[in-house]
Amino acid sequence: MQIRRRQLLGAGLGASALIALPGCSDQGGGSGTPSTEKKVEVFSWWSGPGEGEGLAALIEDFKKQNPGVEFINAAVAGGSGTQARQVLTTRLLNNDPPDSYQLHAGQEAASDIKADKLEDITYLYEAGGWKSQFPKGLLDKLTIDGKIYAVPVNIHRSNLLFFNPKKLSGWGISGPPQTWSDLLAQSKTLAGKGVKVLSVGTTWTQMHLMENVLLGELGTAKYNGLWDGSTDWNGDEVIKALDTFKQILAASVVGTDDWQPTIDKVIAGTAAYNVMGDWAAGYLQGPKALKYKTDYDVVASPGSTGVYNFLADSFTLPKNAKHKEFAEAWLKECASASGQDLFNPLKGSVPARLDSDKSKYKDYLAWALQEWQNTSTVVVGSLVHGVVANNAWKSEIERAYGLFFTDKDSKKFAGAVKAAYAANK
Amino acid sequence: MRRRSRRRMRNWLPGFLLVLPSLLAIGVFVYYFIGWNVAVSLTDWRGSLKPSDTFVGLANYRQLLADETFHNDSIHLVIFTGFFMAGALALGIFMALLLDKGVRGEGVYRAIFLFPMAISFIATGIIWRWLLNSDSGASTTGINKLTEAAGLGFLHSEWHKTDSSFAVAAIALPAGWALSGYIMALFLAGLRGIPEELREAARVDGASELRIYWHVIRPMLLPVLLSAVVILAHISLKTFDLIYAIDPGGPRTETPALYMWQTTFRGTFFARGASIATMLFIAIVLVITPYIWYTMRQERKK
DSSP: OHHHHHHHHHHHHHHHHHHHHHHHHTTTTSSOOOOOOSEEEEEEOOOSTTHHHHHHHHHHHHHHHSTTOEEEEEEOOSGGGHHHHHHHHHHHHTTOOOSEEEEESSGGGHHHHHTTOBOOOHHHHHHHTGGGTSOHHHHHHHEETTEEOEEEOEEEEOOEEEEOHHHHHHTTOOSOOSSHHHHHHHHHHHHTTTOEEEEEOSHHHHHHHHHHHHHHHHHHHHHHHHHHTOSOTTSHHHHHHHHHHHHHHHTSEEOSSOHHHHHHHHHHTSEEEEEOOTHHHHHHHTTTOOOBTTTBEEEEOTTOTTEEEEEOEEEEOBTTOTTHHHHHHHHHHHHSHHHHHHHHHHHTOEESSSSOOGGGOOHHHHHHHHHHHOTTOEEEEOTTTTSSSOHHHHHHHHHHHHHHHHHOOHHHHHHHHHHHHHHTO | OHHHHHHHHHHHHHHHHHHHHHHHHHIIIIIIHHHHHHHHHTBOOOSSSSOOOOBOTTHHHHHHHTOHHHHHHHHHHHHHHHHHHHHHHHHHHHHHHHHHTOOTTHHHHHHHHHHHHHSOHHHHHHHHHHHTOOOOGGGOOHHHHHHHHTTOGGGOOOGGGSSSTTTTHHHHHHHHHHHHHHHHHHHHHHHHTSOHHHHHHHHHTTOOHHHHIIIIIHHHHHHHHHHHHHHHHHHHHHOOHHHHHHSTTOTTSOOHHHHHHIIIIITOOHHHHHHHHHHHHHHHHHHHHHHHHHHHHHHHHO
């Protein structure tokens, strides 16, 4: 009995010590001491089809330029970065940042900058002469308080209207609508044939539609003003545009799916159009094996011809990055013409640089690149994809949108968005 | 005196050391974090990754109580909990009574009824999103397609996409489906625990089967019912994955748990998220405490 008890006691002590151990060893592990190891850890949410291959091509080129550097691909899948963001938040809070992480270019970086987690990399732009190689409209959207914190790898376009040309002519419609009221007019013709005019999915796809209705109805100048306080959300024009959005939503088939099943309805012919970003072209061309212009076609969303409502994936340099030298090398790779031309044809986006090799971009991408590089194209930024609003404001807009979606009160929604802007500047 | 205290120590010390690791682990990973969460909820931490130490008292709670989204979410949660519990209990008790009557191959049925609980809520959600699809025409799937094929097209339901505030009740369907087998197991065990002699005695006294169920079996199942209600209620308050899988970010089915996640990790409103978490925690405590108090009293009686 006595021995047994002593054994138990020992076991108890041992177990207590085990619990205490990790608490001790944690010291020093998380702090950002510079390291001499030749490696670089890059954090992204690129793991899906297309983007995963694009990243792999980029990594391969990086290894060629930087022999002997070990590349750690820390990709977290899911939800256009929402899952990754959660993991990243935890790591940044622990002062254990990756050497470079992915962000949507623009205001999405604002909260990290405020928390002093990001390095100003304007010096890389100056050293590399990048300022003359990216369009000015893009540089303006990247600049926050006079400083640049991110390198854009690719450019996506949000304001696109996808449709199935064969089905469209079958319904006796001559072409896609030029304005949102055209679209509402077409919805009446289509309703007679049992077809909904638009296919819309889960909340973010609805807000994606909303930003492009606002863009088409208000025009670029007033649309830009929505995000810097110079356009009054409570103004008549904005309320009228929101009312139009409500009518459009009422004429649409609204699901809770993500964007792929939503655009599938357009291909199947149960809905006529879908407003989605150009990653949808990659999906239709790749997994769905459809032909551009014959099986699917795409134009700028109503009222936004000659406008590029952009979003971009970019990479950053966190403060206390452990392998800063190689993180810089990675950013140079991301900004290089060769890197961008390897990545973008696979990802289904266009390069941010103006001097890229046009022959590598086919079908939809050829048209997109031509529009992007056209000097008369106006560049505006997307709300849903993190360009024009910081995370806090954006999430408050999402919350207000939730109420708007149920009570359909345009004035209340506009008022809430305006108040949230003031509170989260 | 001294010897006695040493002996007493010898009595409790080994036991104490044995449970010490788990006490420490629970202390840190449960109670410390609950405390940290409450502390965060009293600050104005938002918009930045840097924790704020500005104390704002109950301001976050006051804002939440005036927040229309939070109101709607709480109403959704009450509706969801009501439908989910009623559905799971009714179905579970019904299945338990059927099995208790004696069926050939009872083990097989038991396993089949229990299986849904073995599937993760995410997988359940993805299957049920397809089952609850309400698209029109060729893209209809699931239950609506089934009723259509059976010529019962008038039964077409919008499920969780209706404009009604009861949309969230559609999500109680898969939740109830998943948990009903578990409730069945609880009640079956309870029924089997009732000695056959009691029923026999009632029969001898000339009671009908229905009266036996009402006057003999029902009172003896009350403790089981209480456990079932508590288990279901706290699962319901915490449900996140199922709703997220069926309708991610949908305003009609949002509950405080989803709001908490959205506002914290997407909106960087850390203090607000912590306040919602604290309120959910209090709600769960309110459900569970009377139960623990009741069971402890029962045990002391014994």
